[in-house]
Amino acid sequence: MKKLFSPPWWAASAHIQTILPVFFKVDKPAVSRQRQELPDGDFIDLDWVGEAINGQAILVILHGLEGSSDSHYVRRMLQTAKDNNLCAVVHHHRSCSGEPNRLARSYHSGDTQDIHFTLTQLKQQYLDSPLYAVGYSLGGNVLAKYQGEQGSNSLLEKTIIVSAPLCLAACAKKLENGFSTVYQQHLIKQLQGKMQAKVAEAQLKSDMPVTAKEIDNLTTFHLFDDKVTAPLHGFSDVFDYYTRASGKPFLKHVKKSTLVIHAQDDPFMTDAVIPSNAELSEHVQYELHKNGGHVGFISGGVPWKPTFYLESRIIQFIKS
Structure with a gap:
């Protein structure tokens, strides 16, 4: 038991x-x-x-x-x-x-x-x-x-x-409100750092769907997943990703x-x-x-x- x-x-x-x-x-x-x-x-x-x-x-x-x-x-x-x-x-x-x-x-x-x-x-x-x-x-x-x-x-x-x-869609929305935004900010900064390192690499830059400047503006999971996660992994947009990956x-x-x-x-x-x-x-x-x-x-x-x-x-x- x-x-x-x-x-x-x-x-x-x-x-x-x-x-x-x-x-x-x-x-x-x-x-x-x-x-x-x-x-x-x-x-x-x-x-x-x-x-x-x-x-x-x-x-x-x-x-x-x-x-x-x-x-x-x-x-x-x-x-x-x-x-x-x-x-x-x-x-x-x-x-x-x-x-x-x-x-x-x-x-x-x-x-x-x-x-x-x-x-x-x-x-x-x-x-x-x-x-x-x-x-x-x-x-x-x-x-x-x-x-x-x-x-x-x-x-x-x-x-x-x-x-x-x-x-995934509901969880991304939850992290945009109240104290939960603290967790989102912490994780997004780590993801942004990794993506910035990739766009700085000459051999990867052309494969990246965003520029270094654009990455800095992706401050929520919804934005990051729409502009980075989805296009990098074969999804049409964030809604397609959240639907198929949940x-x-x-x-x-x-x-x-x-x-x-x-x-x-x-x-x-x-x-x-x-x-x-x-x-x-x-x-x-x-x-x-x-x-x-x-x-x-x-x-x-x-x-x-x-x-x-x-x-x-x-x-x-x-x-x-």
């Missing part, structure tokens, strides 16, 4: 849930890096904790927007996997491993080709190993879409999706065991991300918690040493 999440009194605020974990990261276990060359000439970096042995389970971790293996939630999951003798590997989205990717294109919320490539490589090398995956925020949306697209052909035996923006419509097609975890007070979300029963396949277990913020879920401890719900719940689901 799963443990119900309840925040301590000092972490009832969604913003405390979202922000505090950033400042109290656990130490990251030692990782070994593997570079995967992609068919289009780009690369993906994988960070491993534990030894991969054919026949033993592997947990694949997908981080959120502008995250990496250094993100607070990834660090905790890697340490928890190590404590449970579970081999884990972080799939970095293009340009997120500390080194710019080679192409003008980057990554986006609906990009399932790269994770499919990684999973295929893992399955070929570790044929008898069950593959599990956990995706956070953008990485969770990617996994929701992948699971729905692949159906019974999914290479994942179990999948956990945390704080995923399953309705994960919620894919949940009814999932054929492998999947757990979706949301907090209703998530400052990145609106109720539009919450699927109805009719939008879920019988293979999807949906958990909606009243509190938890965005990839927070502080469950106890003290403000200077918080404890968390997610890692124990993820391990419990994998082992169930």
